[in-house]
Amino acid sequence: MTTDRQRGTDGDGSDRHADPDATTVNVPPGRSRPRGSGNAAPTPSSGGTSVFPTLVLRGPQPELPQRRRVPARLLITAWVVLLMAAVLVLVNVVTWSALTARTDERVDRALDQEIAEFQEFAAVGVDPGTGSAFSDVSSLIRVHLERQFPEDSEILFGWVDEPEEGAADGERSASRGSRGSAEPVTGRIRQGQEPPYDLSADPAKVEAILDTPDARGVLDTPAGPVEWEKIRALPPQGDGGPAGWFVIGYFTAQDDDTSAGTMGTLALVSLGGLLAAATAAWWVAGRILAPVRLVRQTAAEISEEDLTQRIEVSGRDDIAALAEQFNSMLDRLEGAFTEQRRFVDDAGHELRTPITIVRGHLELMGDDPEERREVVRLVTDELDRMGRIVEDLLLLAKAQQPDFVHPEPVSLAELTSDIDAKVRQLGDRDWRLESLAEETAHLDPQRVTQAMVQLAANAVRHTAPGSTLRTGSRVSGSEVRLWVADHGPGIPAEEHGRIFERFSRGGRTARGDRGAGLGLAIVRAIAEAHHGRVDLVSAPGAGSTFTLVIPLTPVDGRVGREHL
Structure with missing residues (x-):
């Protein structure tokens, strides 16, 4: 299958914008780096780009000093005590002011009353x-x-x-x-x-x-x-x-003593209340933060080998919501790690197979010139197949990056005509262009062309020469639909979802071979990068229709990356 050159990469598929100071550690297929082994030395490159998961270290990694952490429980208690102490101090100050003012008022009233009585007595x-x-x-x-x-x-x-x-x-x-x-x-x-x-x-x-x-x-x-x-x-x-x-x-000594006694009692009560508040705050903070401590303990117990730990959720408060989100994150991580291991295992198997074939033929190759030419042809074919697998893996890895697609306004009529002209070169089939959409859509024409060519190549592999293959495009509501239809053997209903997974193969082609199982995964990655999907209508003996469904107008955000 012919694929367009990917944007943002050099001829060898490497990223032109890669950090020159980054150290890339390649992990061989089927093996994982031992825990605690430190930073592995970079694996020499032979001009290609590793398709396996990589660990990128941005420059030297100095050992940072450990900062002493203050427990959240202690912080909460300290803030509660501080606020409570401020309130109690304010209450004591206001109370003392009120007592002093009341004493002054009583003294003033007593003095004024005696003076008034003397004045009245002197007068009458x-x-x-x-x-x-x-x-x-x-x-x-x-x-x-x-x-x-x-x-x-x-x-x-x-x-x-x-x-x-x-x-x-x-x-x-x-x-x-x-x-x-x-x-x-x-x-x-x-x-x-x-x-x-x-x-x-x-x-x-x-x-x-x-x-x-x-x-x-x-x-x-x-x-x-x-x-x-x-x-x-x-x-x-x-x-x-x-x-x-x-x-x-x-x-005023007696009144001052009474006020001082009242303030002393209030101070003792305030101190007792402060101690009680500190105890209550410590206990309540411990109860509230218990799920958080459980999250921390669970996170500490999580490793690449064991992602099965979960937090028991009880209640409906914010902490319970945090625990639910944490469990959901663990589910996603576990799925991602499982998918990563499966990807590495499958990729390793797919790449080891042609290498084994090449090695076996080279070891058994004799001195006969005809035999040597046959071995060279076979080795070249296997190396070409391995190169196609590597290119497809690189494309799938690229699909996880934000710049995988570059949407722009595109005339659907011109795009469909260009696709029809390209797919006619894939094989001797009765190619028919059923319809042309006249609208303008916002999409990446190169990626969409790549997906449609892949669907057409699959149709060619699963049909006999002279079979009718239909392509076309139309706008349905807010969606653009581009399709490839054939009259091949069809696909059983139970395999409709599985065939879009990596390294998942359908039945044998009309030529008797089986592909690497990456083509439809690439098609789905392109569709989902456009916030679209791939629809399949097929049944055994009735042929298949693959439809690329893409929104007509731009959509913010990115979706579908969890399947890659």
């Missing part, structure tokens, strides 16, 4: 001793203090500017009263149960409060910080008596 209060308005500031402050019930953290006191009877000149004096007592007592004025610290008994603190122009502030005391507020108490109008101050202090 009556001296119980006289039954009329207060005549001096000291009495006003003393009576007001006697009627107050401050909280444990509060202290109330007053201070009068001018000295009273019995006080030294220039010394500030105050009136003091106790809860339930109406008798004025000379000295400081304070009211309340035992405060955390008697602020009114500390002259330095009192001076600091009274001398500052601010009406409010904070002081540090042995009992902790105290927030204070003061208000000026003026004598009645027209009375030249001394003025004074009413002061309220609020010790």
Whole structure:
């Protein structure tokens, strides 16, 4: 059979764009490289291209340092703990801010309330001793203090500017009263149960409060910080008596201790929650990643000799989908390896047969010139047959590459006429061109011509001289159909699928020989490279019709490579 020269290859079938730095290791038929044997030395080439599976090493392969891998389970747990810790820190900060704000609000409310009550009492209060308005500031402050019930953290006191009877000149004096007592007592004025610290008994603190122009502030005391507020108490109008101050202090230590205790409890709860979250995340991540670990273990156990390992799939989540896809990949790999081994075995057998024949005849060749000429003719014939097998194998290997076909707009009428002119040279048959499609299709004219010539050559081999062979083309819907029909012996239905496989042979030809079994595999490869197919209608004694079916318009992507 005459085949067109393949694109992208030199005369010897090698790829012109091959990497000059690549080292090609040829694997002999029927043998596989031992595992762990390293990179084999390149096999010397005699000008041809190996048709066997090759291992291509792109330049030197330096040994890369092993990077320490962090387990996914640990990463997931670490991220969960990190996020949980961030949330808990935020919760603690917000809680502390809320507690502090609530303490400040309570202190402000207590101070403002006491000041408001004193102002109201100063405006409408009556001296119980006289039954009329207060005549001096000291009495006003003393009576007001006697009627107050401050909280444990509060202290109330007053201070009068001018000295009273019995006080030294220039010394500030105050009136003091106790809860339930109406008798004025000379000295400081304070009211309340035992405060955390008697602020009114500390002259330095009192001076600091009274001398500052601010009406409010904070002081540090042995009992902790105290927030204070003061208000000026003026004598009645027209009375030249001394003025004074009413002061309220609020010790925040107790509230701060309560807030600190709450935060301590919250911190312990947060730490416990963080540990619980870490434990739960570790357990959940382990459960989720269990199928992934199984995938890894299964992948580690897979070898070229054993591809039967599969992952047990349970559930319907993403991990289960991953396991299903992994099992599907293993199925494809197992099929590909099986097909590869069969291909190597079949190719080795097909190539060994002519070599055995040639060797046998050369060993038995005598000195008779006639015998020598016959042996030379036979050897040449066998070598030619082996060369055709190698060319067909190279073509099938080329069919797996993306640039196997180069589609372009083609007139179907011109293409069909060219094919008809070429097939008429294949043999003495009654060639009939049944129809010509007038449309333009997007296909590779050289590959399609190659497939049609192969189908016509098969028809010639299986029919007698003078038999009618019909060719033609037409467009049916979105498909182009080109066919070759004969009136040969036909093909049984059970062999319709098998004859398109590599090294699968049909019945003997009309000349009594059997082909190598690669022709129809090439036809199918060309059809599938165009996203098409080969249809067969045949029955024993009724002849056969092979139809090449190709899409009329371009189709994106590639299909059908799993059969090659």
